[in-house]
Amino acid sequence: METIKVLELFAGLGGFHIAVNNQKDANIQVVKSFEINVNAVKTYQENFGYDVISNRNILSLSTEELIRQNVNAIFMSPPCQPFTRLGKKLDVNDDRCNAFHHVLKLLPRTPNIQYLLIENVYGFESSKMRENMLEILQSSGFYTIEFLLSPTDFGVPNSRLRYYLLARKNKKFTFCKHDPPSILKEFTYCTCGGISLHEQSSICSNCQREVNTKISSLVQQNTGNMKQSFLVNTSKLHSYLDEKTDIEQYAVPDKILLRYGNILDLRTFQDSSSCCFTKGYTHLVEGSGSVLVCNRSVTIEEAYKAYNEFKETNSEAALNSLRKLKIRYFTPKEVERLMCFPDNYIWPKDLSDKTKYKLLGNSVNVHVVTLLVALLIHS
Structure with missing residues (x-):
């Protein structure tokens, strides 16, 4: 089985790290993370240890170091402010795009990177930054697929529409029926908690989508123990409240x-x-x-x-x-649950609720990215 070693950039609270740890039947691990926000770093360390994450500016990352890190995957959630509806929408002219663009420029010179997973805000899909990204990725030998997905698509009662890109070098996505593909607005495979197959078929009779056994196993595994893992397929808010x-x-x-x-x-x-x-x-x-x-x-x-x-x-x-x-x-814990963080997620004792809300507001939804990681490596 291929070993996938992940570099997590713009790591925040470690949502991608949890998503990687949820892949029980895959040989994948986060080996290094970068994050510039001090409070996010402290929280990350509480949950994943002190050796994995570095508090540093991504602009300091060089080609040589990226090769030396001995990773073959990059998962990242770059700053969304240049593209958000509440911002000035300066796009590539916003300095907060610089670190993201820097990482993209390293890719043509780092053949060891074979997998990418990128999350950003709704609105990124119409940006100049996205155009630049796709041009670099395609010229570097990556096959790409894009999604616009929300936790509500998976039975989680929280609207958080986000852009996602999956990219693999020299490996096409078998589920993609279009060339070039459009941005997909639903997850490709069945994510029903209990699969109901048509007779002599691999199509779920509930959602009418194709069943991928690896992904179905992942969903069943995590719906079986909601409080210890992340909450899925529980559509009422009361399930997430204290x-x-x-x-x-x-x-x-x-x-x-x-x-x-x-x-x-x-x-x-x-x-x-x-x-x-x-x-x-x-x-x-x-x-x-x-x-x-x-x-x-x-x-x-x-x-x-x-x-x-x-x-x-x-x-x-x-x-x-x-x-x-x-x-x-x-409460912060309730928002955390709606973001599908596990109930055993730890906060540093000196963090205020205001800081927790701020960090959660910049985070990824763990359930959505868990399924996307599975799609990246199993499709």
Whole structure:
């Protein structure tokens, strides 16, 4: 069996590292990681040890060192700010693209790199940076396939649409039916927890997709022990929430309720979705993530009818109507679960919740990248 040794760049909280560790039937491991954020490095060390990760700028990586690292795969999630809808969309003119571009320029001179997995924000697919990337990869002998995927595609109640690229040198992807392929908007193979095959067929009767036994085995393995692994195929939010949470500690402040009550993204325990959590969660309002209604005896409709009736004339009455809903933020642990990190993931004791939210907002969804790693090496 081929040994795959991974260099994890822009490592963040180590989502790719967990995804690699989840590949129980493959000879693959992360041997080195680079990350510049000090708090991310501390967290990474708590979970994966002190020897794997280096706190350094990727621009310092040379061709000689990349060869010397003795790796044949690179997994990375480069900065998304040049492409995000909330940014200035400077694309290749944003200095935060420099490190990513530097890595790409090393590839033609490093024949040892045979596999790539790249994640970025929705919007990257229409960027000049993507055009440059594909040109370099294809001229370097890589076959590529691209996806736009969200955890909701896999039964996880959190919307986090992201761009993914898989690339292999001199190895075509057997599932790709188009040449050149378009960006795929669904995962190629069946990811149902319990596979139901058509008679004398390899097609799942539930999702109508082809069954890849390696990937199906991976899904079954990780749905069998949700709390010890990552959560999948549990579509209700209550499966991801703490049973006992200090509502007052995580309550949405009165000033936010009064001023921004009508743009809060409210969710209940029985909802099957939530908005993407960003690094601005809890200190930005619009588009930064959902909040949870904890009082099940008061309807949202009743509370908001009173809120909108009194908002302009009696602010205290308007505020009281929303207070009854007991609206709180999702805790860092709950966001972590929605990002499909295992429940035994460790945070340094000195990190604030604000820092945890920021780091999680920049992270990958572990379940999605776990399946993509499997697709990269097993398809």
